[in-house]
Amino acid sequence: MFQSFNFYRRKKYLKYFLLKNKFMVVEDTQQERPIFPFTAIVGQEEMKLALLLNVIDPKIGGVMIMGDRGTGKSTTVRALVDLLPEIQVVADDPFNSDPKDPELMSEEVREKLKNNQKIEIISKKIEMIDLPLGATEDRVCGTIDIEKALSEGIKAFEPGLLAKANRGILYVDEVNLLDDHLVDVLLDAAASGWNTVEREGISISHPSRFILVGSGNPEEGELRPQLLDRFGMHAQIGTVKEPELRVQIVEQRTAFDEAPFSFRKNYEDSQNQLMATLVKARKHLSNVEIDYNYRIKISQICSELDVDGLRGDLVTNRASKALACFEGRSEVTPQDIFRVIPLCLRHRLRKDPLETIDSGEKVQEIFKKIFG
Known part of the structure; x- marks a missing residue:
């Protein structure tokens, strides 16, 4: 027996x-659960471009991906994990504190540096944190550490998902179904870049700057306007219509499901090449310039489209520079702006919540009129 x-x-x-x-x-x-390779994804160029630009410049502010069910939204987002570069963090710090930027340090690390204490610095891969729809507010924001309270009799903070997502990516699948109380938490953290927790006599603040990535099906409801505006870019994807392309997608998915590790091996070179390009682009982003006249024209487009606030101007400038850097250029061209401006502005045009989000044609028409 x-x-x-x-x-x-x-x-x-x-x-x-x-x-x-x-x-x-x-x-x-x-073996770890295999992830579908990013470079093996067929089509959906708009979505892939938006995600890559956010990796190059996290200050773009994330991307909202809306499209039909079964179009590979979550597969593409999760495929991004393989391409994420490494960053320097303070060792044993639950908030992924940046050892050089005070705005991205926890209060504990700041206090150590103030007292000239030595801190250990390590390299760590950028993380992607999933925010489940059913998560509690305590799990997202953090709460009191019950184990320490019971065993040691002290009040200690147990970090939540917003702490783990600092300097990383926070992904919300079916974000349009997220409960209102969690939407409020995300809005607060996205607006300030900090998460403040008041629980059972504990008051703590920690940095929480993340690339917010959301995906959803428009048939299941729209996002609140306040949250939609927090996404730097908005990608719209549809079901592929060409039969040949559909067959190619089905064949690749079948091949991956049957032998995921050997399938991934076929794309090792292209994955490594894309990763190296992203690392190089992040490093040289500060060297990219955008002509003053182009910036004037971007703002003119935003003004003619009656875009509220200046976030549209900022994101378009950042995304244009990130695209130029991604393609190995040090100056932004009108073509760079033309490619990214629909992604940056289409979700900022709607004045009536019942209106549908523009496909990008209206933005492109005004672009052609102003740029000539």
């Missing part, structure tokens, strides 16, 4: 079998 005991520890697990009163140990390897 066999009795089996499974012990899981990280990537390896041991299977113990009791056979004739003797132990036999068998070791195997548990």
Whole structure:
């Protein structure tokens, strides 16, 4: 008679079998769940471009992806994880504090630097944090650490998802179905870049600057205007119509499902090349310039379209520079602006909540009129 005991520890697990009163140990390897390669995704160029530009310049402010169900929205977003570069963080800090930027440091790290204490710096890959629709406010914002309260009798803070997402990506699938109380939390953190928690006598603030990425199906409801405006870019995707392209997508998905690791191996070179391009673009972004006349024309377009506020101007400038840098140029061209401006402005044109979001044609018409 066999009795089996499974012990899981990280990537390896041991299977113990009791056979004739003797132990036999068998070791195997548990592979991580494979992710579909970003460079293997067919079509949906607008969505892919918006995501890549946000990786190059996180200050663009994220991207909202709206489209039909089954068009690969969540697959594409999660495929981005493989391409995310490394950043420097303070070791053993739950908030991913930046060792050089005070605005991205926790109060504890700031206090250490103020007292000339030495801090350990490590490199860490940018994280993507999923925010589930059913998450509680305590899980998102953080709460009191019950274990320390019971065992040590002290009040301590247990960081939430907003702490983990600092300097990373916060992804909300079906964001248009998110509960209002969580929308309020996201609005507060996105507006200030900080998360403040008041719980059971604890008052703590920590940096929470993240790239907000959301996806959803417009048939299931629209976003609140305040939250929609917080997304730097808005990508609209539809179901692929060309039969040949549809067949190609189905074949790739089938091949990935049957042998995910060998499928990923076929795209190793293209993945590494794209990752190197993103790292280089992040490094040289500050060297890219945009002509003053182009900036005037961008603002003129925003003015003619009656865009509220200046966020549209800022995002268009940033996205144009990120695109130029991504393609290895140090100066922005009108073509760069033409490619990104519909993504940056289309969701800022709607004055009536019942109106549909512009496809981008209206923005392009005004662009052609002003740029000539």
